Amino acid sequence: MNTQxxxxxxxxxxxxxxxxxxxxxPYQERAVQARDWANKHDIKPSGVDKNRVCLLLIxxxxxxxxxxxxxxxxxxxxxxxxxxxxxxxFIYRNLGVISAIAPTxxxxxxxxIFHPLFWINKAGVHPTPATTITLADIQxxxxxxxxxxxxxIAAGDYQSLQTHAxxxxxSLSHYGKYPLTVWPYHAMLGGIGHAxxxxxxxxxxxxxxxxxxxxxxxIKGNNPLTENYSVLRPEVLEGAxxxxxxxxxxxxxEQLLEFDILIIAGQAKSHxxxxxxxxxxxxxxxxxxxxxxKVYLLEDCSSxxxxxxxxxxxxxxxxxxxxxxxxxxxxxxxxxPISSWPDIML
Numbered sequence: 437m438n439t440q441x442x443x444x445x446x447x448x449x450x451x452x453x454x455x456x457x458x459x460x461x462p463y464q465e466r467a468v469q470a471r472d473w474a475n476k477h478d479i480k481p482s483g484v485d486k487n488r489v490c491l492l493l494i495x496x497x498x499x500x501x502x503x504x505x506x507x508x509x510x511x512x513x514x515x516x517x518x519x520x521x522x523x524x525x526f527i528y529r530n531l532g533v534i535s536a537i538a539p540t541x542x543x544x545x546x547x548x549i550f551h552p553l554f555w556i557n558k559a560g561v562h563p564t565p566a567t568t569i570t571l572a573d574i575q576x577x578x579x580x581x582x583x584x585x586x587x588x589i590a591a592g593d594y595q596s597l598q599t600h601a602x603x604x605x606x607s608l609s610h611y612g613k614y615p616l617t618v619w620p621y622h623a624m625l626g627g628i629g630h631a632x633x634x635x636x637x638x639x640x641x642x643x644x645x646x647x648x649x650x651x652x653x654x655i656k657g658n659n660p661l662t663e664n665y666s667v668l669r670p671e672v673l674e675g676a677x678x679x680x681x682x683x684x685x686x687x688x689x690e691q692l693l694e695f696d697i698l699i700i701a702g703q704a705k706s707h708x709x710x711x712x713x714x715x716x717x718x719x720x721x722x723x724x725x726x727x728x729x730k731v732y733l734l735e736d737c738s739s740x741x742x743x744x745x746x747x748x749x750x751x752x753x754x755x756x757x758x759x760x761x762x763x764x765x766x767x768x769x770x771x772x773p774i775s776s777w778p779d780i781m782l
Contacts, residue, residue, distance in 0.1 A: 442774045444477055446528045447642070455524065455635040456517040458498055458628065466638060470645035473531075481648035482535040487696040487781065491527070493539040494667065494702025494709045494738075496520060496636045499622040499629035500542075501703060506622040506629055509704040511739030512750070516703050520633055523701055523737045526770040527639040531647065533774060535695070537640050538652040538688075539632060540667040542623040542708065547585045548660045549604065550619050556582045565620035566746050571605040589660045600661060603676035613671050614707075616663070623657065654688060666711035668719070689719050697730050697780070701737035701770070706749035709738050710756040717763055728764030729779045733757065735767045 449469060473479070482488075499505050501516035509516040527534065546553050552562040555569065557579055563569065573579045581601050586594040605616055623630050632640065644651045657664040659682050663671040669684035692698055702709050713733065720727045740753035761767050768777050 442530050442533050444479075444529050444531055446525055447473060450524060450528060450635070450639070452521045452524075455521045455633070456501075456503060456514075457634065458502060458631075459634045461634060461638045461641060463641065466642055467645045470642045473642075474646040477532065479532045479646055483648065485533075485535045488535045488694070489533050489697040489699065490692060490695040491534050491537045492667075492692065492698060492700045492702075492712075493523075493537065493636070493640075494700065494712055495540055495542045495623075495704075496523070496633055496702050497542060497623060497629065498631055498633055499624075501633045501636075506620045507741075509739045509741060511705075511742055515739035515742075519701070519703070519737045519739055520636055522770045523734070524635050524639045526701075526734065526737070527643060530774055531643055534643060534699075535647070536649055536652060537643055538654055538692075539636075539640060540654045540656055540702070540708070540712075541630065541632075542664075543625050543630060543655050543658045544621070544623045545625055545658065545660070546621060547589050549601070550617060550663050551621055552618055554582055554585055554660075555579045555618065563618045565618060566743060567618040569605065569616045569618060571602075571609055574602050574605050599676050600681075604662070604672055607672045614665075625658065654685070656685075665708045666715045667708070668712055668715040684715070689716070692716065693719070693723070693727060695730070697732065699732045699734060701734035703738060704741045704749075704753075705735075705738035705757070706740035706753035709733075710753060713760055713765070714756065717760060717765070721763070725764065729766070731760075731765040732768050732777060733760060733765060734770045736769050736771070 447469065500507050500509050501520055502508060503517065548554060555563050558577065563579060569579050581597045583594045586592050586597055590597045608615060640651050643649065654667050656667045659670060661681050665671065667685060668689055670682040673680060673682055675681045700713060735757060741747065741749045757767060766778055774780060
């Protein structure tokens with residue numbers, strides 16, 4: 437490995453104190469600086485990389501990562517803000533060896549099964565965010581599908597939506613998934629919460645120019661009938677009639693497994709990161725368990741969902757990462773030189 441390319445300096449434009457803020461990236465200025473940076477440090481186009489390294493960024497969006505936004509992942513403190521500062525620095529320091537960056541984008545509209553508008557109680561009131569809707573709740577009529585959404589997402593067939601709701605809750609329970617949680621409206625398509633964190637967007641754009649590597653954005657979560665924590669597959673794939681309502685992302689699975697090294701970071705550790713890695717592990721174990729050795733989880737660039745006095749998924753997140761490590765994946769720190777990581781062959 438060329439250690440010079442794994443320990444580059446941080447460009448002067450990076451302002452760590454602004455990672456928790458939203459601002460406009462000056463693209464043309466950064467493009468010029470990125471080309472100059474590549475020339476100065478002899479950074480080659482990614483197409484000539486002998487070993488291909490992918491950085492998969494899970495939902496590093498304003499909605500999850502900026503303190504005043506809808507679902508800020510604070511973990512036990514400032515969570516995602518600190519995670520993203522380290523993540524930006526990791527990208528800049530390792531610009532010369534990261535071949536490709538693939539950010540996933542949680543993408544929602546108002547009428548989805550995990551948003552308040554989808555449900556009402558007997559009084560016609562929508563659930564508040566953080567409400568858990570169980571199978572028993574649906575069976576007993578505590579919560580039912582809002583009839584008014586049927587026209588927009590089921591061609592007016594309200595009964596099919598109510599049948600799906602019952603089937604959906606049953607499926608979550610059967611497959612050991614998290615129970616259905618009503619989240620605040622978040623990652624709304626077309627809104628500022630949907631966008632990448634500005635500092636991350638800037639680092640990703642800088643990488644694209646410096647390495648001549650097209651950033652590969654992956655949209656997930658826009659199906660109104662299922663949650664989609666994992667970018668690789670939604671929570672439920674078929675409806676009550678056994679017909680498919682969604683598909684796993686086979687294209688992306690194949691692509692990720694072709695890389696020599698796959699590095700994963702993002703939010704939230706307990707949900708979208710854990711579920712994505714779990715789905716990847718399932719695919720690997722079917723194909724070749726040895727492939728786990730090329731997966732590296734940046735454990736200091738992810739935080740769990742913690743809502744004080746409401747829910748705390750810290751233990752679930754830690755247990756998931758321990759299981760991934762036991763299966764052969766590597767838990768690493770972003771501050772460690774890649775050259776020091778186990779099983780690295782660059």
